[in-house]
Amino acid sequence: MAIDWKRYDPTPFYDELIEKPGRPRGPASALAEYLASLDEGEIHSRKQAADNAILEMGISFTVYTEGENIDRAWPFDIIPRVITRREWDQVSAGLEQRLTALNLFIDDIYNEQRIFQDKVIPRYVLNQSKNFREQCVGIKPPQGVWAHICGSDLVRDGNGQFFVLEDNLRVPSGVSYMLENRQVTKRVFPELFENSSILPVDEYPTQLFDMLASISPRPQDYPEIVVLTPGIYNSAYFEHSFLAQRMGAELVEGADLVVSDDDCVYMRTIDGLERVDVIYRRIDDEFLDPEVFNPDSMLGVPGLMRAWRKGNVGLTNAPGAGVADDKVMYAYVPDIIRYYLDQDPIIPNVPTYLCVNEKDRAYVLDHLDELVVKPANESGGYGMLVGPHATKKQRSEFAQLIKKDPRNYIAQPTLDLSVAPTLCGDEIEPRHLDLRPFILQGVRTDVTAGGLTRVAMRKGSLVVNSSQGGGSKDTWIVDEEN
């Protein structure tokens, strides 16, 4: 059965492509019309082509269960999501504004701490932050930038307004899938790229390389850049290896690096030791340097912090940058933007209740059936409560958790996450999704054109994480004026 948009029900939520049955949104009309022109067999053969491309290109992610690593094919929906360039320019400006303010904030936290003296944020928020690293106090990284790479999660509400749901400032992942999704879509729907102007996304590896090169302590034409991975057993290993290859950088593990008596970092090669200028690290702070952080870490490099503090190696993201992606700090980001930039936030935050505040806590405990409760320091969608979908028992368990450790929990209203038409078996059905654009900040700031759209493949589900059965879509920023 071919697609008939008149029979597609976009639900009460905001649908990215279809405004109401039979009427696609302006920027999506060419896509919708094209999809409707394909018969069922054709749609399935495109889907098959996409699955084959994913296998052939080896696009996978790793799930670790029952002591075994399983490489799974990357889950991908062939129907792209479309956003207009005009709207995206606005979002992009908002993301740049946000990361600029966050970097000023992190630099302030580890140095003067003006923001506390001026009482914009209460100091206790910092004292209880799990991602504050006192080992970083007094450090001034190049250009004052701590978070060079940020992945921010955006969602749309029922009116189509974008909100920032969270900022990932530690080791955000997913960008390789954004790039691969586009490659797959180009193979599957080449006709569509000929007739519309879809902004390209493949500049990312070059921009990443340039940003990394810009923080090299030895300004020269060919800085030695490495990607530091925890190894093959990490769920994002595919991405580490992908980015290293695309940048022509060496993919290293902790044991490959050594800090010598001159406090410089070297990698062990068959030619002997070679100096390393910049490390794009994909391992968490705690495992980075057993001399300073977790002494049992086998993943890190003893002495790395020494080398970084002396300015002998560029490290990205800087250790300690995660202090600003804590979900309690998140609630203060609009204040942070106003304080450092004297501007109003371009993209709003989702309203957030801090359980540490007595008034907020009372409200949260009273409204657990309406709210989403999240731990302040988890990522990947773990350890959260989606109130309306939870059982009474789960809610009362969370009430106990909140009372026990209020600083560790925040709550937000259940969002009416937007949906988009998604191929589910033989049918096209609306599924909820979010969007993770990536922002690079060094001497200059670059925002990806779009980002990684993640889809909750289960009907009605709001959980988009690939570790929990989420899928993904290619994201098109379409320039209607061209």
Added chain:
Amino acid sequence: MLSRVAERVYWMARYVERAENTARMVTAFNLLALDMPKSVQVSWKGLVEVTGNEDLFDNHYQRDDERNCVKFLLADADNPSSVLNSLRAARENVRTTRDLVPSEAWEVMNELYLFARDHIDQGIGKRGRFDFLSEVVQRCQTLTGLLAGTMSHDAAYDFIRLGRNLERADMSTRHVDVGALKLLKKDGEDPEPYEGLLWTSILRSGSGFQMYRQHVKRRINGVDVVRFLLQDTAFPRSVTHALTQVQDALEKLPRNELPLRLVIQARRHASSAHVEELIAEDGLHAFMDVLQRDIGDIHGANAETWFLAAPAQAQEAA
């Protein structure tokens, strides 16, 4: 090139070569056992001895009968050199260097390991043994050929060649050892008349039967077979030839002084041995021990020169 990566491809090649040679050795010995009259017994335990793992065997098995010995050589989880463990280790090394080796090589390696794992019982049992082992040998050869034919012959490939030929030299000394240890037990009858069959089987372990026939042109006898397997310069599985290949690979690598010196020395040992005397004076086994130590030293020098320090890598020593 990163030291870690060099080490992984080197071990991948060693393990594949080890699996293939062990499979060949069991095949040849199996055929020999079938040819012997009931009165002459073949010692399967001797095969375990030539691999150098008899202590492990004795710790785990009460009886050194055929089934236990074959199981130990092919499948035993506690024997680090069993065919299955070698293939598992090889696969893990390919898996962690997938960006470097051609993707078909990963597929072949993965399928090879899965095949061996799923059909290992055939190899242990008598009936399916021959087919199972031939399949393993063939797939190992496919992998070796695939790497030779599709991978750039750069430093990574030099490490593969280095590992493969060092392991091959080591395994060839062990094939010769099968003859040195006199694995035919006398049982009243003099096993002497069957020694020709034993040496034939040893040639078969190293796929050398046909080449021996073409190049040596004499009836099969211990002295000529050992000379062939030790000193022939043209046969790819002779110790001398394999060590020449090792030298060739070493010459292309940076900072090669120490391993290069050792390989030249080892090759001299092999090529200058007086085989007739060694056999007459019962010194063949001791001499193979010397060569195996030489080969172990070359490995040690490789590790010291190019690989990561020992604690980070829990790989088995040569």
